Amino acid sequence: MKIICLQENLKNNLNIVQNIIGKNLTLPILNNLLLESDNGRLRISSTNLEIGINTWTSGKIEREGAITCPAKILFNFVNNLPNKKIELEAKNNILTVKCENYKASIKGLSADDFPIIPKIKNDPIFEINNLCLKEALMKVSGCAAVSESRPEISGVFFSLNKEGLKLAATDSFRLAEKTEKMEKIKQDHSMILPQRTAQELIRILGEKEGVMKVILGSNQVLFESGEIQIISRLIDGQYPDYRQIVPQNFITQTLLNKEEFLNAVRIAGFFSSKVNNVKFSIQAGKMEILSQDPDLGENKTQIQAEVKGKEMEIEFNYRYLLDGLNNISAKQIFMGFSSESTAAVIKSAENDDYLYVVMPIKIS
Amino acid sequence: MKIICLQENLKNNLNIVQNIIGKNLTLPILNNLLLESDNGRLRISSTNLEIGINTWTSGKIEREGAITCPAKILFNFVNNLPNKKIELEAKNNILTVKCENYKASIKGLSADDFPIIPKIKNDPIFEINNLCLKEALMKVSGCAAVSESRPEISGVFFSLNKEGLKLAATDSFRLAEKTEKMEKIKQDHSMILPQRTAQELIRILGEKEGVMKVILGSNQVLFESGEIQIISRLIDGQYPDYRQIVPQNFITQTLLNKEEFLNAVRIAGFFSSKVNNVKFSIQAGKMEILSQDPDLGENKTQIQAEVKGKEMEIEFNYRYLLDGLNNISAKQIFMGFSSESTAAVIKSAENDDYLYVVMPIKIS
Numbered sequence: 001m002k003i004i005c006l007q008e009n010l011k012n013n014l015n016i017v018q019n020i021i022g023k024n025l026t027l028p029i030l031n032n033l034l035l036e037s038d039n040g041r042l043r044i045s046s047t048n049l050e051i052g053i054n055t056w057t058s059g060k061i062e063r064e065g066a067i068t069c070p071a072k073i074l075f076n077f078v079n080n081l082p083n084k085k086i087e088l089e090a091k092n093n094i095l096t097v098k099c100e101n102y103k104a105s106i107k108g109l110s111a112d113d114f115p116i117i118p119k120i121k122n123d124p125i126f127e128i129n130n131l132c133l134k135e136a137l138m139k140v141s142g143c144a145a146v147s148e149s150r151p152e153i154s155g156v157f158f159s160l161n162k163e164g165l166k167l168a169a170t171d172s173f174r175l176a177e178k179t180e181k182m183e184k185i186k187q188d189h190s191m192i193l194p195q196r197t198a199q200e201l202i203r204i205l206g207e208k209e210g211v212m213k214v215i216l217g218s219n220q221v222l223f224e225s226g227e228i229q230i231i232s233r234l235i236d237g238q239y240p241d242y243r244q245i246v247p248q249n250f251i252t253q254t255l256l257n258k259e260e261f262l263n264a265v266r267i268a269g270f271f272s273s274k275v276n277n278v279k280f281s282i283q284a285g286k287m288e289i290l291s292q293d294p295d296l297g298e299n300k301t302q303i304q305a306e307v308k309g310k311e312m313e314i315e316f317n318y319r320y321l322l323d324g325l326n327n328i329s330a331k332q333i334f335m336g337f338s339s340e341s342t343a344a345v346i347k348s349a350e351n352d353d354y355l356y357v358v359m360p361i362k363i364s
Numbered sequence: 365m366k367i368i369c370l371q372e373n374l375k376n377n378l379n380i381v382q383n384i385i386g387k388n389l390t391l392p393i394l395n396n397l398l399l400e401s402d403n404g405r406l407r408i409s410s411t412n413l414e415i416g417i418n419t420w421t422s423g424k425i426e427r428e429g430a431i432t433c434p435a436k437i438l439f440n441f442v443n444n445l446p447n448k449k450i451e452l453e454a455k456n457n458i459l460t461v462k463c464e465n466y467k468a469s470i471k472g473l474s475a476d477d478f479p480i481i482p483k484i485k486n487d488p489i490f491e492i493n494n495l496c497l498k499e500a501l502m503k504v505s506g507c508a509a510v511s512e513s514r515p516e517i518s519g520v521f522f523s524l525n526k527e528g529l530k531l532a533a534t535d536s537f538r539l540a541e542k543t544e545k546m547e548k549i550k551q552d553h554s555m556i557l558p559q560r561t562a563q564e565l566i567r568i569l570g571e572k573e574g575v576m577k578v579i580l581g582s583n584q585v586l587f588e589s590g591e592i593q594i595i596s597r598l599i600d601g602q603y604p605d606y607r608q609i610v611p612q613n614f615i616t617q618t619l620l621n622k623e624e625f626l627n628a629v630r631i632a633g634f635f636s637s638k639v640n641n642v643k644f645s646i647q648a649g650k651m652e653i654l655s656q657d658p659d660l661g662e663n664k665t666q667i668q669a670e671v672k673g674k675e676m677e678i679e680f681n682y683r684y685l686l687d688g689l690n691n692i693s694a695k696q697i698f699m700g701f702s703s704e705s706t707a708a709v710i711k712s713a714e715n716d717d718y719l720y721v722v723m724p725i726k727i728s
Binding site for chain 2: 070073076080101263264266271296298302303
């Protein structure tokens with residue numbers, strides 16, 4: 001293989017593929033990237049056996065061929081080269097990289113031993129603007145369960161129907177749901193995307209404009225945008241019918257200034273005890289936020305609130321509230337309560353695109 | 365004690381004092397700050413028994429008195445308050461802090477048990493612009509020995525004579541020296557400042573303009589600037605006569621573009637083996653930088669150099685070179701070699717204010 005390409009293009013694509021590669025001692029080829037000439041372009045691929053990534057870089061193919069080489073050293077080297085032409089040449093499992101006065105010879109492994117990244121040939125089930133997808137993933141993925149004891153909630157749930165696309169995640173203590181309106185959806189679909197893939201998509205999407213095609217395979221999904229493909233396994237199982245825990249009727253409804261509320265919750269967190277509990281007392285025209293730690297002391301903040309319905313006291317884990325509030329960019333938020341012991345809803349006062357549902361801490 | 369002051373002033377001063385406080389389980393009062401009315405101002409003090417810090421905040425003293433309270437919770441609380449008037453009131457070892465609709469009661473300890481921060485009453489041995497001191501400390505302190513096996517080189521050496529002030533630090537593998545010209549120095553002085561104090565000074569000096577007075581006690585030093593005092597113990601012992609290892613005559617002298625050299629060394633580092641060794645081959649008009657790792661591969665970069673004297677090959681720990689080069693802001697640097705097995709000197713091609721001396725790795 002002998003290929004000439006531009007440093008900037010190569011650097012960008014190496015940055016996309018390299019992140020999923022860890023340090024694999026039992027299967028050293030998983031530390032490597034596959035570089036291969038592919039119809040007049042250079043294809044670079046990586047895999048951790050759960051996620052596979054392909055990118056294509058334009059360049060001049062002087063000799064067809066393929067090699068694999070350690071991801072980290074190639075990425076570091078190319079990253080520090082000037083933005084000039086780079087010559088990549090593979091011979092006897094050594095990749096030689098030349099750029100102006102810089103030269104490196106990197107020990108590789110045969111391309112024949114690189115794991116096959118599956119191909120999915122179906123039609124896209126939907127297309128979505130890259131930045132919309134990134135934002136939606138950022139707003140929900142933090143709620144997915146960290147433990148794998150219930151694998152079906154350890155990922156982000158995508159459900160597609162004629163109203164559009166809903167992304168949801170929950171760890172059973174709180175739930176986030178983001179809705180993207182979509183037209184021309186022909187068929188309902190759903191899938192559970194592993195949290196790791198969601199994180200990788202967020203990273204790769206960065207500030208990249210464009211459109212992502214989402215193509216569903218039997219137990220895999222392909223995200224394709226321009227010259228990037230991300231192929232991931234899906235989580236097997238039935239996602240819980242989370243809609244049934246989202247309260248529809250409220251005994252108490254409040255409208256709050258988001259920044260004021262966020263700051264009060266943040267401050268209350270400093271004084272909260274080990275279970276992170278903070279008490280909210282909702283009264284006519286105001287909310288009091290109280291927290292107490294037997295060793296440190298206590299804290300009380302009062303904020304203005306438009307309150308409808310009955311007065312109440314309820315406790316939440318302040319960290320869950322912060323997570324939700326940080327995902328809402330509205331000036332004013334709605335917070336609705338159905339009882340002292342059932343889930344509350346937080347959302348923008350203006351729209352329902354993003355719902356955050358949080359369980360209270362039961363006061364014994 | 366009852367004092368009213370502005371949030372911003374209080375926040376800034378809490379930020380200055382709180383950083384030296386760790387989590388002390390055996391002596392809980394060391395987790396606390398001392399707040400005390402002091403001639404119409406609020407004095408806040410902290411100590412870790414090695415470093416003590418005093419700051420003064422202007423405000424309205426409504427009742428004299430003192431209290432200590434945990435640093436972290438007070439800092440976090442005040443940091444998140446609006447920039448308005450804050451009322452601090454101490455009663456029965458509880459500090460109540462009020463600001464608009466926010467209120468906290470923090471459990472404190474009696475001020476009587478707070479360790480005494482020593483006072484030093486001498487005249488300053490010198491004064492220095494804060495940003496000059498910060499820059500000088502930043503450029504040398506990283507070279508101080510990390511281990512305490514030779515305590516005398518685990519700090520920054522200050523030496524003052526009629527030429528000015530020199531700051532130096534070494535871990536016996538490399539040495540950095542920064543010179544500040546000064547006039548009106550009446551008497552020679554020297555001291556070894558602990559690395560931790562140097563780091564704390566760098567942090568506190570931040571972008572703070574003004575002048576620092578340096579006042580020497582018997583085994584302590586006081587840095588005083590405006591309403592801030594930092595009192596530190598000094599390291600006992602004789603600092604090595606480092607001037608004798610700084611080579612004065614060179615068999616090979618080179619002038620190099622700093623950025624090119626820095627980048628070549630950085631890249632060589634990726635390919636260097638476990639002892640971080642990189643080989644430098646100096647020839648007429650050029651320098652070759654070579655590194656090799658038996659598992660990864662090898663790298664060669666060639667850069668232009670003005671070379672005087674004989675050709676030579678020498679190896680260095682690339683990390684030590686990066687540290688030194690990153691501290692020099694010149695476009696062109698001088699690197700002088702006295703032999704393959706003795707220290708080399710790196711400095712700006714234009715001046716001698718900053719010297720970086722590095723020992724080679726002996727080629728066996």
